[in-house]
Amino acid sequence: MTTLAKPVVFIPDPISQVGLDALTPHCDCVAPWLQGQASAEIPVEAAAIMVRTYSVDARRIAAAPHLRVIAKHGVGIDNIDVAAATARGIPVLWTPEANADAVAQHTLALILGLANRLMEADAALRAGKFLERLHLGSVELTHRVLGIIGLGRIGGRVARRAVVGLGMEVIAYDPYVDDGGPATLVDELEQLLARADVVTLHVPLTPETRGMINATTLAHLKPEAFLVNTSRGGAIDEQALCQALAAGRLAGAGLDVYADEPPAADHPYLSAPRVLLTPHVAGLSDQALVRVATEASQGILDVLQGRRPASPVNPEVL
Numbered sequence: 001m002t003t004l005a006k007p008v009v010f011i012p013d014p015i016s017q018v019g020l021d022a023l024t025p026h027c028d029c030v031a032p033w034l035q036g037q038a039s040a041e042i043p044v045e046a047a048a049i050m051v052r053t054y055s056v057d058a059r060r061i062a063a064a065p066h067l068r069v070i071a072k073h074g075v076g077i078d079n080i081d082v083a084a085a086t087a088r089g090i091p092v093l094w095t096p097e098a099n100a101d102a103v104a105q106h107t108l109a110l111i112l113g114l115a116n117r118l119m120e121a122d123a124a125l126r127a128g129k130f131l132e133r134l135h136l137g138s139v140e141l142t143h144r145v146l147g148i149i150g151l152g153r154i155g156g157r158v159a160r161r162a163v164v165g166l167g168m169e170v171i172a173y174d175p176y177v178d179d180g181g182p183a184t185l186v187d188e189l190e191q192l193l194a195r196a197d198v199v200t201l202h203v204p205l206t207p208e209t210r211g212m213i214n215a216t217t218l219a220h221l222k223p224e225a226f227l228v229n230t231s232r233g234g235a236i237d238e239q240a241l242c243q244a245l246a247a248g249r250l251a252g253a254g255l256d257v258y259a260d261e262p263p264a265a266d267h268p269y270l271s272a273p274r275v276l277l278t279p280h281v282a283g284l285s286d287q288a289l290v291r292v293a294t295e296a297s298q299g300i301l302d303v304l305q306g307r308r309p310a311s312p313v314n315p316e317v318l
């Protein structure tokens with residue numbers, strides 16, 4: 001009796017062990033990072049790919065003739081050529097809710113870090129400058145206005161937490177949403193920028209959102225406003241933001257994402273004043289990593305075993 005080979009799943013980026021445990025009984029997992037190796041090209045025999053930031057472009061899809069499913073470990077699908085996958089009839093899956101709570105929490109951490117000047121306070125204490133406390137008072141957020149750009153899964157969670165947890169007034173700009181829930185919708189981005197004490201971005205990276213925060217739109221901010229971005233780095237013109245910070249046109253920025261990741265060693269953010277930076281960690285909570293890997297693995301198994309997956313990005317191919 002011949003034993004059928006298991007389908008090959010290529011996993012170029014590290015994932016939680018629970019994902020590997022779910023796949024291994026049914027698939028051969030090719031995960032170079034388990035041996036400390038970098039991931040290069042998709043193996044030609046791959047039937048499935050699970051990716052975090054690894055680029056799945058049209059060339060790579062074309063070079064994988066047996067590919068039957070691409071699963072995004074997370075939500076930002078700008079690293080996957082969905083059109084090329086769709087043209088081949090390959091479903092692209094994502095895990096739309098799995099890390100939304102984690103990103104919302106990290107967004108609030110950046111907002112609170114800026115408002116309570118945690119970086120400066122920590123540095124002052126460590127430098128033996130205890131009396132700096134007299135110059136390190138916080139910006140109290142109660143009754144202040146949070147402006148959310150993109151009121152989807154993450155933006156909506158940030159809105160609810162800001163209203164209930166921080167007592168903020170929340171306004172939102174999202175032309176694709178009719179009901180703001182706890183947020184009051186505004187019609188124009190400029191209205192939001194002019195009113196908000198804190199602006200936070202939760203849009204996908206699309207041709208429309210790329211560079212939406214630029215020299216022109218930054219000019220609408222109040223000088224005391226904070227800007228936070230946990231969405232995609234490309235939504236901000238990074239040079240323009242650095243110039244605005246240097247010119248004092250806003251009070252500070254909290255950033256988790258960069259147009260190019262990792263940012264270069266001489267990236268202007270690294271020397272810009274009043275900037276709180278994290279290395280694209282917003283979605284990486286302990287709970288989210290388990291949920292994302294579990295859902296992405298289940299989606300791959302569903303497709304490979306002939307079931308309808310729960311969260312396709314391009315359902316038209318199913």
Ligand code: NAD
Binds near residue numbers: 096154209257284
């Ligand atoms: P979502 O699709 O639920 O919400 C996005 C919202 O943006 C939608 O309501 C949409 O209508 C709105 N939108 C689209 N274009 C817009 C525009 N031009 N102006 C204003 N609003 C616009 O997505 P989500 O799950 O909330 O995730 C948002 C983004 O966060 C993702 O696309 C991803 O890039 C990013 N993300 C980052 C991390 C991280 O670790 N930093 C983790 C997860 C997601």
